[in-house]
Amino acid sequence: MHPWQQFLTEQGFRFAAEAAHEAIGPDPLVWSESAADGFVAPLTDLGLIAFTGDEAAHFLHNQLTNDIEHLGPGEARLAAYCSPKGRMLASFLAWRTDDAVMLELPRAIQLPVQKRLQMFILRSKVKVADRSDELVVLGLGGAKAGAALASRFGELPATPYAKLDSEAGTLVRVADAFGAPRYQWITSVEQAQQAWPELARTLRPAGTSLWRLADILAGVPRIVAATQESFVPQMINFEVIGGVNFKKGCYPGQEIVARSQYLGKLKRRMNLATVDAASLTGTVEAGMEVFTPTDPEQPCGMVVNAERSSPTEFAMLVELKTSVLEAGTIHLASATGAVLNIQPLPYAIPDAA
Template identity: 30%
Template sequence: MSDPLAPPVFVSLSHLGILELKGKGAATLLQGQTSAQVAHANGNFAPLTCFCTAKGRVLANAQLWKVAEDHYRLMLSRDLLDSLLAHLKKFAAFYKVELRIAQEISLIGVIGEDAGHQMAQALEVSLPDISWHQAQSASQDAQMLRYPGLQPRWLACIPQAGIAALAAIPQASISQEESPWKLLDIQAGIAWVTSAQQDQFLPQMLNWEALGGISFKKGCYMGQEVVARAHFRGQVKKRLARAKVTTNTSIEPGTPVYDETGKSRGQVVVTAADVQGNIELLAVLATNAIEEELSLNIEGYPVSLLALPYPVERLDPETLVAH
C-alpha cells in the first residue's frame, strides 16, 4: 500500500461540515447548549466543544470558532449537521439566531509545513502555530486552524469563491481520500462522533475533557449536571483508547471489541489504514480492560493498545486560551 501521508498533502475532508450561527443571541444560545465557554472563541482560540442530551450523552462533538461579532462556525461530522441543526432550532427563535448548514464551504486538510505555508499564502491568511488556534483572511471568509498531530497540519475552511486561490499552489491536487487526515486524528487521540454513535457516550468517554473540550468553570448547559457529576465522582468507566490491528481487512465503526473470554469490552469509533496497510483505530473501552492490559480482539484479530499523546486527565480550556 502507498504511504497515506505521501503527497498530495491537500485532503478534501468531505466527512466534516460546517454549521453557521449568526445573530445577536448566537453566543447566548451556544453558551446554554455547549460544553465550551463561548467567550473563549475569541477569533484566535477555537475551542473544542460538545452538545449533549439532558442525560449527558453526546449528540455531537465539534470545534467552535468566531468569524466576526455575532457570527460563529461549528465544525463537526457531516452526517450530524442535520440533527444538530434541528436540535438548536428549538431554541434559535428565542435568541433571534439564524442557523444554516454552510454547504458552499469546503474543508481541506493541509499536511506539512510547506503545504501549510502554500495554503496560507494562497488564502492570504497568517499561519497559526498553536493547536486549536485560528487565523483568517481580511474578508473573514477563509480560516486556517492548527491541529495537533505527528505532522504539522491545518484545517482550511474555504468558501466557494476562495477555491480558485488553490490554483496559486504549484501542482496542487486535492485528494478525495480522507485516510491520511483520519490517521493523524487517530494518532492525536481525536474521535469525531458520527450518527452511528450519537447519544451513546459521555464526553469523558471520548477523552474530551483531556483534550480541553469541556469547561468545568462555566455555568449550566444541556447535560452539564451529569457531565460534572461523572467527573467529580469518578464515575467514568469507559475511555477512548488508541489501538492497532494487524490486518488489512476493513473494520467498521461500532464493531465490538472482545476479551479472550468472548465478553464485549467496548466498540470501535473510527479507523484508518497506516503506512504498512494495517488498521489503526480509536475505540471506547472499559477502563479496567485498558488498565489490566487484557488480551483483546476485534473479529478475531488481536488488538495492540498504543499510547495516547496526552494524559487522560482534566485539561481546562482556560489554560489553552491563555496562549
C-alpha cells in the same frame, strides 16, 4: 453536482454513490508514511452550521459543553452537544466570524443535529443557516503545509486551535499529526478553485479519509451516526483535549458530565489502537464492539473512529473499560476476533494509573 465537487472531479477525485460527500483522491493509497511530507485534502465530508443574531453565542453557550460566550476571534474550540443523559450527540469545531458562530461537524449527522438545536431557539434572537455549500474546507498537513499557506496568509496560527482571518478566508490550526502542524482553511469556492493548482504542485492531493486518519493519530474523536448517544465526553477523552469547560453554566447533560468528572476515577477511556488488516474478514468501522476472552459475552468497549493507515493496517480510536488494559488481549467484534494492538496516545490521560 455542486461546483466544488465538479471541480474536484476534474482534478481526478471521485465521489462514491453511497457516500456522496466522500472525496476519494486521485491516489487512494495516500496513508501515514506518504503524508508526512505534505498533503492537501478537500474535507467535503464536513458540514458547516452558522448561528447569527445578537444572542447566537449565548444560545450555544447554553447548549454545548464549552464556553462559547468567551470564544475569542483568534481561537477555535472543540465542543460537544449532549443528550439530557450526558451522552454525546455531536462533536464540533467551533469558531467566530464577523457575523456568526460556526460549528463544524460530519455532514452525515448535520441535518438532524441542526434541527434539534433549532428546536430550542424559541424566542431567542438567533438564526441558523447551513453554509456547507457556500464554503470550502481544505485540510493541510505534513512538513510542507505551512510554507504552502504562508503566501496567502503571511503568518500562521502558532499553536493548535489558534485561528486567524484574512482576505483569503479563515485558517484554523488543529491538533498536530504526522509530526507536523495541521491546518483547516475555510474559504470560498472561487478562492479554493484558484488556489488548488498551486497547492497540488506543492502538496500531495489526498482524500477525506486521510484527514480522518490524522484526527485518529492525534487522538481527536469524531462523533458519527453509529456512535451518537454512546459516550459521555470523558469516555472519549473529550475533556482532556479541551472540549469541556467545567466552570461554565448549565447545558443539556451537564450534571451527569460533571458527576463523571468529580465522583471517583473514570472507568472508561479512549485509546489508540491498530489492527492487522490480514487478520480481518472485513473492514473496521465506528460502532463496532470489542471483547476480551475473559468475558466473551459482554463487550468491553466500542470503536469510536477507524481508518486504514497502511496497506497492512487499520488505526482506530477505541473506548475501553480501563480495567481490561491489564487483563489480556482485546479483540474486535468477538472474543475470537482480530487482536487490537494498543498504542500510546499523543497526550497524557490525567487519571491513568
